[in-house]
Amino acid sequence: MTEAVLEKEFELVVGLEVHCQLATASKLFCACPSGSFGLPANTHVCPVCTGQPGTLPVLNAAAVELGFKAALGLGCRLNETSIFARKNYFYPDLPKGYQISQYEQPFSEHGALEIQGPPPKRIGIHRIHLEEDAGKLLHSIGAEELGYSLVDFNRAGVPLIEIVSAPDIRSPEEAAQYLVGLKAVLQYLGVSNCDMEKGEMRCDANVSVRPRGQAVFGTRAEIKNLNSFRGVRDAIAYEFARQCELVREGGRVAQETRLWDADSGLTRPMRSKEEAHDYRYFPDPDLVPLRAEPALVRRLKETLPELPAERRKRFVQEYQLSEYDAGVLTSDKLLADYFVGVVAASGSNRYAKASANWIQGELLAKLNATGTPFAKAQQCIPPAHLGEMVRLIGEGTLSSKLAKDVFAKMWETGQAPQKLVSSLGLSQVTDEGQIAAWVLEAMGENQKAVEDLRNGKERAIGAIVGSVMKKSKGKANPDLVNRLIKEKLNDGKR
Amino acid sequence: MPIDEKAVRHIARLARMELRAEELEAYRNQLDKILESMEELRALDTDRVSATSHVLGLTDVLRPDQARLFENREALLEGAPEREGPYYKVRKVIE
Amino acid sequence: MKDGWIDWAAGRIAEEVNAGRVKAEEVVRAFLSRIREVDPRLRAFVTVLEAEALEQARAVDARISAGKPGGRLAGVPVAIKDNMLVRGVETTCSSKILRGYKAPYDATVVTRLRLEGAVIIGKTNLDEFAMGSSTENSAFFKTKNPWDLERVPGGSSGGSAAAVAARMAPLALGSDTGGSIRQPAAFCGVVGVKPTYGLVSRYGLVAFASSLDQIGPFAANVADAALALSVIEGHDAADSTSAPVEGRRYALEDSLGLAGLRIGLPKEYFTQGLEREVEASTRAAVKVFESLGASVREVSLPHTRYAVSTYYILAPSEASANLARFDGMRYGYSRREASSLEQAYASSRGEGFGPEVKRRIMLGTYALSSGYYDAYYGKAQRVRTLIKRDFDEVFESVDLLLTPTAPTTAFRFGEKSADPLQMYLSDIFTIPCNIAGCAGLSMPSGLDSRGLPIGIQLLARPFEESRMLQAARAFEAARPFPALPA
Ligand SMILES: [Mg+2]
Ligand SMILES: [Zn+2]
Numbered sequence A: 001m002t003e004a005v006l007e008k009e010f011e012l013v014v015g016l017e018v019h020c021q022l023a024t025a026s027k028l029f030c031a032c033p034s035g036s037f038g039l040p041a042n043t044h045v046c047p048v049c050t051g052q053p054g055t056l057p058v059l060n061a062a063a064v065e066l067g068f069k070a071a072l073g074l075g076c077r078l079n080e081t082s083i084f085a086r087k088n089y090f091y092p093d094l095p096k097g098y099q100i101s102q103y104e105q106p107f108s109e110h111g112a113l114e115i116q117g118p119p120p121k122r123i124g125i126h127r128i129h130l131e132e133d134a135g136k137l138l139h140s141i142g143a144e145e146l147g148y149s150l151v152d153f154n155r156a157g158v159p160l161i162e163i164v165s166a167p168d169i170r171s172p173e174e175a176a177q178y179l180v181g182l183k184a185v186l187q188y189l190g191v192s193n194c195d196m197e198k199g200e201m202r203c204d205a206n207v208s209v210r211p212r213g214q215a216v217f218g219t220r221a222e223i224k225n226l227n228s229f230r231g232v233r234d235a236i237a238y239e240f241a242r243q244c245e246l247v248r249e250g251g252r253v254a255q256e257t258r259l260w261d262a263d264s265g266l267t268r269p270m271r272s273k274e275e276a277h278d279y280r281y282f283p284d285p286d287l288v289p290l291r292a293e294p295a296l297v298r299r300l301k302e303t304l305p306e307l308p309a310e311r312r313k314r315f316v317q318e319y320q321l322s323e324y325d326a327g328v329l330t331s332d333k334l335l336a337d338y339f340v341g342v343v344a345a346s347g348s349n350r351y352a353k354a355s356a357n358w359i360q361g362e363l364l365a366k367l368n369a370t371g372t373p374f375a376k377a378q379q380c381i382p383p384a385h386l387g388e389m390v391r392l393i394g395e396g397t398l399s400s401k402l403a404k405d406v407f408a409k410m411w412e413t414g415q416a417p418q419k420l421v422s423s424l425g426l427s428q429v430t431d432e433g434q435i436a437a438w439v440l441e442a443m444g445e446n447q448k449a450v451e452d453l454r455n456g457k458e459r460a461i462g463a464i465v466g467s468v469m470k471k472s473k474g475k476a477n478p479d480l481v482n483r484l485i486k487e488k489l490n491d492g493k494r
Numbered sequence B: 001m002p003i004d005e006k007a008v009r010h011i012a013r014l015a016r017m018e019l020r021a022e023e024l025e026a027y028r029n030q031l032d033k034i035l036e037s038m039e040e041l042r043a044l045d046t047d048r049v050s051a052t053s054h055v056l057g058l059t060d061v062l063r064p065d066q067a068r069l070f071e072n073r074e075a076l077l078e079g080a081p082e083r084e085g086p087y088y089k090v091r092k093v094i095e
Numbered sequence C: 001m002k003d004g005w006i007d008w009a010a011g012r013i014a015e016e017v018n019a020g021r022v023k024a025e026e027v028v029r030a031f032l033s034r035i036r037e038v039d040p041r042l043r044a045f046v047t048v049l050e051a052e053a054l055e056q057a058r059a060v061d062a063r064i065s066a067g068k069p070g071g072r073l074a075g076v077p078v079a080i081k082d083n084m085l086v087r088g089v090e091t092t093c094s095s096k097i098l099r100g101y102k103a104p105y106d107a108t109v110v111t112r113l114r115l116e117g118a119v120i121i122g123k124t125n126l127d128e129f130a131m132g133s134s135t136e137n138s139a140f141f142k143t144k145n146p147w148d149l150e151r152v153p154g155g156s157s158g159g160s161a162a163a164v165a166a167r168m169a170p171l172a173l174g175s176d177t178g179g180s181i182r183q184p185a186a187f188c189g190v191v192g193v194k195p196t197y198g199l200v201s202r203y204g205l206v207a208f209a210s211s212l213d214q215i216g217p218f219a220a221n222v223a224d225a226a227l228a229l230s231v232i233e234g235h236d237a238a239d240s241t242s243a244p245v246e247g248r249r250y251a252l253e254d255s256l257g258l259a260g261l262r263i264g265l266p267k268e269y270f271t272q273g274l275e276r277e278v279e280a281s282t283r284a285a286v287k288v289f290e291s292l293g294a295s296v297r298e299v300s301l302p303h304t305r306y307a308v309s310t311y312y313i314l315a316p317s318e319a320s321a322n323l324a325r326f327d328g329m330r331y332g333y334s335r336r337e338a339s340s341l342e343q344a345y346a347s348s349r350g351e352g353f354g355p356e357v358k359r360r361i362m363l364g365t366y367a368l369s370s371g372y373y374d375a376y377y378g379k380a381q382r383v384r385t386l387i388k389r390d391f392d393e394v395f396e397s398v399d400l401l402l403t404p405t406a407p408t409t410a411f412r413f414g415e416k417s418a419d420p421l422q423m424y425l426s427d428i429f430t431i432p433c434n435i436a437g438c439a440g441l442s443m444p445s446g447l448d449s450r451g452l453p454i455g456i457q458l459l460a461r462p463f464e465e466s467r468m469l470q471a472a473r474a475f476e477a478a479r480p481f482p483a484l485p486a
Helices: A003-009 A061-073 A172-189 A229-248 A294-302 A308-319 A323-330 A333-346 A349-370 A374-380 A383-394 A400-413 A417-423 A432-445 A447-454 A458-471 A478-493 B005-014 B021-037 B039-043 B073-078 C003-007 C010-019 C024-042 C050-065 C108-115 C158-165 C182-188 C222-232 C276-291 C302-325 C341-352 C355-368 C374-394 C420-425 C431-436 C465-478
Strands: A010-021 A084-088 A098-102 A108-115 A121-132 A136-141 A144-152 A159-165 A201-211 A221-226 A257-261 A266-269 B087-091 C045-048 C077-081 C119-124 C171-176 C191-194 C214-219 C262-266 C295-299 C400-404 C439-447 C453-460
Touching: A003 A010, A003 A229, A010 A172, A010 A229, A061 A108, A061 A121, A061 A159, A061 A172, A061 A294, A084 C302, A098 A121, A108 A172, A121 A172, A172 A201, A172 A229, A172 A308, A172 A333, A201 A229, A221 A229, A229 A257, A229 A266, A308 A323, A308 A333, A308 A349, A323 A333, A323 A349, A333 A349, A333 A374, A333 A383, A349 A374, A349 A383, A349 A400, A383 A400, A383 A417, A400 A417, A432 A447, A432 A458, A432 A478, A447 A458, A447 A478, A458 A478, B005 B021, B005 C355, B021 B039, B021 C355, B021 C420, B039 C302, B039 C374, B087 C341, C003 C024, C010 C024, C010 C050, C010 C222, C024 C045, C024 C050, C024 C077, C024 C119, C045 C158, C050 C119, C077 C158, C108 C119, C108 C222, C119 C158, C158 C171, C158 C182, C158 C214, C171 C191, C171 C222, C182 C191, C182 C439, C182 C453, C191 C222, C191 C465, C214 C222, C222 C465, C262 C276, C276 C295, C276 C400, C276 C439, C276 C453, C276 C465, C302 C355, C302 C374, C302 C420, C302 C431, C355 C374, C374 C431, C400 C465, C439 C465, C453 C465
Parallel strands: A221 A257, C077 C119, C077 C171, C262 C295, C262 C400
Antiparallel strands: A010 A159, A010 A201, A084 A098, A108 A121, A121 A159, A136 A144, A144 B087, A201 A221, A257 A266, C045 C119, C171 C214, C191 C214, C191 C439, C400 C453, C439 C453
16 A cells, blocks of 8 residues: 555654753763763763662753753743652663653643744644653674673763654654754754764654544554654654554554664564553652742843744845755754855855855765765865855856866865865966957857857857867856957957 | 452562562552551541642752763672673663 | 770760870770670671771871871761661661672761761661661661660661660761651660751662651760761752751750740640650650750640651652662672563562562552552642641740650560551651651650660751750750660
8 A cells, every 4th residue: 555545544643752862061960971972881870870779869950951941942831840750660771760750840841843844834842851861771792682681871861851742743754854843953052962873862753543534543652763864754654554554454553662673664562661651750859849940041041042943034034045945054053054154254145045055065965975974064175165165156266167176176185275276277267368369269260150150040159169168178257258259249240 | 449469469560579479468468458547648638738749848959060970980880790891781671 | 994985975085086195996996896795695787897997097096196187076986877878888778689789989978977087887787778667677687675685676777776875886877767766766775866857968878768868866965966966967969958058066055954945745646555654754854844944835736647647658659769779780689590681670679678678669659650649649748748837837836846756665576577557656756757857856764664765755946956956965964864784
């Protein structure tokens, strides 16, 4: 059954639970360093985050600030008082036998994120709460499956915010757009790096289907392990098809937790979640209530940076970009910052469109082809260099055609374009005398074309231009060449 | 509402404690009695009473975000029932 | 002279050691030899730190020889209940599940004791994870009451109380969740202080019920208890529930009258199951306080009767989560040959915990489980508000409350251990203070006809330990505590 057919019959309903690692120096409740990606196991651990007897949690002020910022940036209401609660369950990656989270009184609720569409749409945000991450389990070393599991607590206690969306998402594409949008907002705010590869942003999806026209939601399955944008899209699409077929065949969707396996492209029920949980939440007596202190909230509001949506609007107005270009460029803070850097270096907003084209075209293609993350773009080609190149083209010093070679050289050598242009002798010839001489020569060699041109066959000019370009090794300014050919023709008439 | 054996089993499973048959019966009995003695609380009208989880009334206890390494890390692993290199070793977890 | 040291007050030991008239090492040797002599019969200690204690003592002596201050507890041996962590030393909570567990850090109270020159002499026995009122729930052995070896020392801090009563240490620390310092202090004829909730850091105290637990001192006299408290109290950034108060010095005066002091006798404490001799002794204490100039009158704490039920919901609920970390994965007793991960958890915990601990985990898990939360935990938190309000209101008209510490004197081994509810009721007078978070102490008021110590309890507004200790000191001066027969 194809998706299109299913879509006519069924509606997909998705809510996402996204965990983002807050960009703090230390963990949520202890002083251990928070970032430990790639470090040996159990190096960032202490009595608190390994659940030793007698230890107590003390809340990280920066995690609170970042959490509040995220809430403000996502239009959420900050609750006057929030409470930390214990979520009780046993798992080897959970050192205390409970996770410190927020339950009945999270720190913020009732926000939304606008996705671009088309058409643009508002995805509701139910709540955002603070919680600690668990440790990491290792089941295999390399390809070798182990007969036991290994536990690393480097990640245990790392501060997370959990952002719970409303069930407003209706397609895999919308889900991906929501994530991209969320990531952009959190990056702009400096709340989280949201690097999915490093596990700094993780997503679970609650997926259900219902026959079109039905008001009540279907039974939902919770899909875990969606660790890339692609995974989110593929897993939801798969789950949509799976549930639709089940319902069509008269079956029932089970309320269960399923694991997405990116390799096989399937979801399967999670063994460890078979038993119905009773988390026995209760307020953590080791922690005191957290208030949204008005002075802090005021300060955070005042210093809230420009967010992707505002920036997109500004790019359209200030740089005369299309909505589409502005959308792409602002979807990633680094990309947007890079663009601003390029335009600044080009010396004029006139070159904004050209800058956008070079970034979205040549630069992204090159990064893609070499598997370089955008975070490294600055080092490969500094925005100042690309800006300078755009200016050289705009001023006519460099032809667009040769610019591609210059770009390649810039990537290879890391040198500034002006320098490359001179050392390679690539700068355009704009000397009228020189070009006029080439034009006269070319007209002499192409009598037929001159004749045709005189008879009104405009296209015949191509042959003469081509000839001039050959003589100039491509460096003659094309505008100038065209103008001079026409002038010479007119001279001949007189 | 007297507590039955099934409920006791369920609670023991939630608490991850294996109980022998005689323990189960003893706890069923005792829990029953203890819970019965608590029935008197029900009679108390607390509809307009707020809950107290903290007698001190402190709020916003925060620490500055300063990272510091714990210097006695090896001791944390030394006590492990089983380890493999820098890891704690546990029974196979099937996800 | 040598034998005399063990009868010295802690304050005097510190004074003499600081003055260089006595070496800390000699003091510690004297107490170690007292422990060797007496403890095989009493069994107050789970661990005696001979070598470590002598080493600490020598370090104190070296400090003093070098002209540096030895500290307010220079050379004073302190016994620590075995539910507080002392780095590098086994911390068992008297439980099979923690046997062999070496603490990776010092509890804040231990750090503070060390800073003032105290010498950690050993770890004392307790009811497993501090759950009990007789120390019979220790997984290892029973501690005996120094006044009558057939009887319990009280609990859960029975080892610490017995150690101080038998002069095996001039000071000891205990923890009090529902009376676990005050009740054994009463049974063993010593002073025991349950400080205001939040006054002493809980960092490094193995949690039983986090919203009720407090660490406090045992001593043979009020001044020593005050001295020990002043060393361990005060704000600690490692404990979010630690009150923002600095450590205080308690200047207690021996001859001070108590004119103007208003003492309340809560009538609810003079009814159910109160032994006649205990009541008589408490009434006699009233006369002593009146003779010192205090005015005493009857007051009411109407929700007292709900305190035990409230406590036995709140404490086990918190405990059920606090004890989840004992799972055999990272430390402690662990069954490795289990057939599955879940089985590994279940057998490690099923075999590692003793009966009372399992009973309370069951109770707490039940009270928090889906469908019962509101009826039990939620309800108990509301009743807690009412009990606290009782205290707030009564403390508007009186400065201190005077009550018996326990309904009876020390009972016999096995007398109450068969019926958990009976055992729970032995804390009936001490529990409300923990629920309300106020300050409390127990001190000896006399002996019953069997020669067993009777304890009276003073309760004070939060953070008014000074007033409470001063009143206790005045009482002690007027009515010297009975001495333990040799
Ligand atoms: Mg979560
Ligand atoms: Zn840590």
